Amino acid sequence: MADPEIKSYEPHHxxxxxxxxxxxxxxxxxxxxxxxxxxxxxxxxxxxxxxxxLAKGLxxxxxxxxxxxxxxxxxxxxxxxxxxxPLNVVFGISAAxxxxxxxxxxxAFLTTLIDLPFSVSPVISGLVYVLLFGAQGLLGEWLKAHGxxxxxxxxxxxxxxxxxxxxxVARELIPxxxxxxxxxxxxxxxxxxxxxxxxxxxxxxxxxxxxxxxxLLCNARSMGEFGAVSVVxxxxxxxxxxxxLHVEILYNEYNAVGAFAVASLxxxxxxVTLVLKTLLEMRYGAEIAATRGH
Amino acid sequence: xxxxxxxxxxxxxxxxxLHDVSLDIKSGExxxxxxxxxxxxxxxxxxxxxxxxxxxxKIFFGDDDASxxxxxxxxxxxVFQHYALFRHMTVADNIGFGLKVRHGPSRPPAAEIRRxxxxxxxxxxxxxLEKRYPAQLSGGQRQRVALARAMAIEPKVLLLDEPFxxxxxxxxxxxxxxxxxxxxRTGHTTVFVxxxxxEALELADRxxxxxxxxxxxxGSADEIYDTPNSPFVYSFIGESSTxxxxxEDGQVWIADRPIGLSAPHAPSGEAVLYFRPHxxxxxxxxxxxxxxxxxxxxxxxxxxxxxxxIGGERxxxxxxxxxxxxxxxxxxxxFRPRRWKLxxxx
Amino acid sequence: MTIAPAKAGWRFRQPSVIPGFxxxxxxxxxxxxxxxxxxxxxxxxxxxxxxxTDFWAIATDRRTLNALEISFGAAFIAAAVNVVFGTLVAxxxxxxxxxxxxxxxxxxxxxxxxxxxxxxxxxxxxYAPNGWIGHLLAPLxxxxxxxxxxxVVALVFIGLPFVVRTVQPIMExxxxxxxxxxxxxxANRFQIITRILFPGLAPAIVTGFSLAFARGVGEYGSxxxxxxxxxxxxxxxxxxIVIRLEEYNYPAATAIAAIMLLLSFLMLLVxxxxxxxxxxxxx
Numbered sequence: 001m002a003d004p005e006i007k008s009y010e011p012h013h014x015x016x017x018x019x020x021x022x023x024x025x026x027x028x029x030x031x032x033x034x035x036x037x038x039x040x041x042x043x044x045x046x047x048x049x050x051x052x053x054l055a056k057g058l059x060x061x062x063x064x065x066x067x068x069x070x071x072x073x074x075x076x077x078x079x080x081x082x083x084x085x086p087l088n089v090v091f092g093i094s095a096a097x098x099x100x101x102x103x104x105x106x107x108a109f110l111t112t113l114i115d116l117p118f119s120v121s122p123v124i125s126g127l128v129y130v131l132l133f134g135a136q137g138l139l140g141e142w143l144k145a146h147g148x149x150x151x152x153x154x155x156x157x158x159x160x161x162x163x164x165x166x167x168x169v170a171r172e173l174i175p176x177x178x179x180x181x182x183x184x185x186x187x188x189x190x191x192x193x194x195x196x197x198x199x200x201x202x203x204x205x206x207x208x209x210x211x212x213x214x215x216l217l218c219n220a221r222s223m224g225e226f227g228a229v230s231v232v233x234x235x236x237x238x239x240x241x242x243x244x245l246h247v248e249i250l251y252n253e254y255n256a257v258g259a260f261a262v263a264s265l266x267x268x269x270x271x272v273t274l275v276l277k278t279l280l281e282m283r284y285g286a287e288i289a290a291t292r293g294h
Numbered sequence: 295x296x297x298x299x300x301x302x303x304x305x306x307x308x309x310x311x312l313h314d315v316s317l318d319i320k321s322g323e324x325x326x327x328x329x330x331x332x333x334x335x336x337x338x339x340x341x342x343x344x345x346x347x348x349x350x351x352k353i354f355f356g357d358d359d360a361s362x363x364x365x366x367x368x369x370x371x372x373v374f375q376h377y378a379l380f381r382h383m384t385v386a387d388n389i390g391f392g393l394k395v396r397h398g399p400s401r402p403p404a405a406e407i408r409r410x411x412x413x414x415x416x417x418x419x420x421x422x423l424e425k426r427y428p429a430q431l432s433g434g435q436r437q438r439v440a441l442a443r444a445m446a447i448e449p450k451v452l453l454l455d456e457p458f459x460x461x462x463x464x465x466x467x468x469x470x471x472x473x474x475x476x477x478x479r480t481g482h483t484t485v486f487v488x489x490x491x492x493e494a495l496e497l498a499d500r501x502x503x504x505x506x507x508x509x510x511x512x513g514s515a516d517e518i519y520d521t522p523n524s525p526f527v528y529s530f531i532g533e534s535s536t537x538x539x540x541x542e543d544g545q546v547w548i549a550d551r552p553i554g555l556s557a558p559h560a561p562s563g564e565a566v567l568y569f570r571p572h573x574x575x576x577x578x579x580x581x582x583x584x585x586x587x588x589x590x591x592x593x594x595x596x597x598x599x600x601x602x603x604i605g606g607e608r609x610x611x612x613x614x615x616x617x618x619x620x621x622x623x624x625x626x627x628x629f630r631p632r633r634w635k636l637x638x639x640x
Numbered sequence: 641m642t643i644a645p646a647k648a649g650w651r652f653r654q655p656s657v658i659p660g661f662x663x664x665x666x667x668x669x670x671x672x673x674x675x676x677x678x679x680x681x682x683x684x685x686x687x688x689x690x691x692x693t694d695f696w697a698i699a700t701d702r703r704t705l706n707a708l709e710i711s712f713g714a715a716f717i718a719a720a721v722n723v724v725f726g727t728l729v730a731x732x733x734x735x736x737x738x739x740x741x742x743x744x745x746x747x748x749x750x751x752x753x754x755x756x757x758x759x760x761x762x763x764x765x766x767y768a769p770n771g772w773i774g775h776l777l778a779p780l781x782x783x784x785x786x787x788x789x790x791x792v793v794a795l796v797f798i799g800l801p802f803v804v805r806t807v808q809p810i811m812e813x814x815x816x817x818x819x820x821x822x823x824x825x826x827a828n829r830f831q832i833i834t835r836i837l838f839p840g841l842a843p844a845i846v847t848g849f850s851l852a853f854a855r856g857v858g859e860y861g862s863x864x865x866x867x868x869x870x871x872x873x874x875x876x877x878x879x880x881i882v883i884r885l886e887e888y889n890y891p892a893a894t895a896i897a898a899i900m901l902l903l904s905f906l907m908l909l910v911x912x913x914x915x916x917x918x919x920x921x922x923x
Contacts, residue, residue, distance in 0.1 A: 021735065021829075022829055023829075027736060030728060030731065030732055030736075031732050031736060031738065033725075033728060034725070034728050034729045034731075034732040035732075035744070037725045037728070037729065038729060038744065038747055038748070040773070041751075041793075041796060041797050041800060042747050042748070042750050042751060042797070042800070043747065044766055044772065044773070045754070045759060045762035045763055045766060045797065046750060046754070046762070048762050048765055048766055048772065049758060049761075049762050052762075052765060090667075091667075091668060091671045091672075094663075094664040094667045094668045094671075095664070095668040095672075097660060097664040098660075098661060098664040098665040098668055101656070101658050101660075101661075102653055102654070102656055102658070102661050102665075103653060103654040103656075104652055104653030104654070104661075104665075105652055105653070110668075110669075110672075113672060113676070113677070114672065116676055116680075117676060118854075118855075119854050119858075119904060119908065120680075120858065120901065121857065121858025121859070121860065121877075121878050121881075121897075121900060122858060122859075122860055122861070122878075123858070123860050123878035123879075123881050123882060123897075124683070124858070124878075124881070124897045124900065124901065127683065127881060127885065127893060127894070127897050128679035128680055128682055128683045129679055130885060130890075130893075131679075131682050131683055131686050131890065131894060132678070132679055132682050134890070136888075136890050137682075138682055159675070162675055163675055163676065163679070166675060166676060182656075182658060183374055183376065183378040184378050184380060185658050186345055186365075186372075186374070186378065186657065186658070187372065187374055187378035187379075187380075187443075188380075188391065188395070189365045189366060189657055189658070189659075190343060190344075190345070190365055190370060190371070190372040190444075191391055191392030191395065191443065191444075191446075191447055192366045192369070192392050192395055192396060192447055193366070193391070193392075193395040194366060194395070194659070195658075195659030195660045197395045198658075198659075199660070201380075201383075201391065201394075201395070202380055205380070205382040205383075206381075206382065217753075220753050223755070224753075224754070224755025224756065224757075224758070225755070226755060226756045226757040226860065226861035227756070227858075227859075227860035227861050227878065230860075230861075230882070231882060231885065243755075244755050244756070244757040244758070244861065245757075247755075247757045247758060247761065248757055248865075251761050251865065256765075259761055260761065263755075263757070263758040263761060263762070266754070266755045266757075266758045267754060267758055269755075270750065270753035270754040270755070270758075271753075273753045274746050274747075274749055274750060274753050275746075277746070277749065277753075278742065278745075278746040282742070306654075307654075344657060345657050346655070346657075347655050364657075365657045
């Protein structure tokens, strides 16, 4: 509950006093350099995706998107995200509850472990599953004997995606729930609510925007993941090709329009993600503020 | 509902927050837990609520051992210091929450919950604010909603943690009177924590003074103020002045002179004399009194405070004089405490 | 639910009335173990099973060494570039007010949201000799695409948000009064920035550098398109892992992965030490 005082508090003054800002020419120069850098490194890559996708006209664009292999890549990407994101949401909520609501030995270590996938190369994230489930892998023989296909099939792609997107929801919720403390939960319990009711009626509404923020980032990454999925997928067209992998295949076949058409869908996803993320930050900044940026 | 705290000890990380605390609370009583921060008062309240578990000892609600019960089963109404109102729920939903989360037949139908919520809003004088969200209320209104929410579950005991701590002085005084009225009307056994002695003395039937994890004294406002039983209570409640003295032959001495106070039961030796600065008798002559030179004098509202230097060791002591009393201007003042108490020298 | 009296002395967790500790911690640990810990320890177990001589032979293979050098070197250069420009971008975003600031701010996150394969083909097309940027650089004799320089460009793109988003919040917290105090004491703007502001930002900059660096070392998708992937010249370590896997040379893939993990771990350790040093020094 913010005091009116806190609400009206503006951390940043709209205008800086002359003593503590640069002179106008310096300001303009710095801004020009920063903008030029952003345009060259960020904006142009985005623009060229759409430019190349439409290079041969709208007809060629829609035609390459209606290709059956492209369609199946889109379906697979949606399927993988639909499995991986909810799994990591359940994990994220569960880990955040344990870490934020309780004091226990080894908590800091556990928090570090959750971030581990961020410091592992995506290729290695895929490799570990190859070593586990591949033909020469630890479980390879056993899986083969039982006719279970994990590698070069959907389960492997899902596992690699889950690995790579593992920390997103948890690291969004943990600081947020820590910041909110246990007061509301204690109040609900003292009013007779059980644990599940407390979570459902009190905790979840308190963190819903932060959760949505985490889901957004988790989803963007799971649909766009390339390295990890590339290692475990086997690149079977129409079967184990996700959208990013399909982009690679088309590009390597010198089908630029096709590659950039699929890429434009992924870029669209990135833009939607960014817009929603910015809206969330603007509208619910205080409720997701515990972590911004990654 | 009577509440009995029996030999409770509470440690946090091996650091004792409460040492062997026992307290009997009568049914329908309004009790204040008063003490400085770190005295263990909030810990005691949270133990009664079941928000913490005692390291040792038990807590009884009536004849039931509540220590064995979960917080949900204890059925206590707890008002949190910062209210802990659910900010995504309306006022009515906040108040109805405790009823809504019940299971089976004990859960009233939605219409009944609404009715009860608006009844309680009437009680806390906030009728018509059902649809508001906590962020749209003033501090005092939030406080009232928090209380209504706690009362909605028909608690056996009502527990309030620094209920007025976050409010302006003006609102505090209003709510204090209002809480007393509500208590008299509903008759809940009520325990509240405060660090404000005025609040405790004015509001409570009995005050529990706590310090460093121990109960120093339990009693009515009169008992606590007039007959404090420890140096801590004497100096924590109200104003007090102290002087190092000596007891010999049942008489109180300062340096080599008796000061006209007899203490037949006090053991001989060094002691400390406690009295209230305003509760003194001014004397003209001095045979058997405390006399000193005025070192400083300040006007405090309707009275005048003078600081006297006493004896060769220039002990300073404060007493209160009427503004127009001639002694205030005199360089030498003689007095004798009307009510006083001796405690062994530390 | 009944409550047993709490035991004194060492305990795994502080008692709490909030339920669900066993369930949530148990599930989290089980999930973490299954998804992350078992597969990762499989990697370590496999590389340990290689034996020292085999491991050493793979590690000191010319191609492996070159790939590692390229990955770590390019990531280092790119992170350094990002420290300069990322800090500048953060400064402009925090300190200056201009129309469209929100949009520019949101743009910084694009490399984070854009799938790496998309970034890879986009950058390649831009920097190819006939591309929008490539054809401007070609007359100057600068080749970016299909050279190690291309790798740096891709890693600059990938690493930018890490630096900006680490430095920006710390910059926002800087108390303007500190600067004003320095100004009243006679410091000029340059002195204020280098003596007052920069030391306060140093830990955040080091953190941003290490995040961008760590991400760059492991990056695959955005690099392989632009790098040209010539063995010994522009072949990054993650790509070499993939190549070894495709050759069914599991031991080599495992060994290179283990070396990468070890090196990243060591560098993060060094950076952590540097960070705690600078935190101690500058608070």
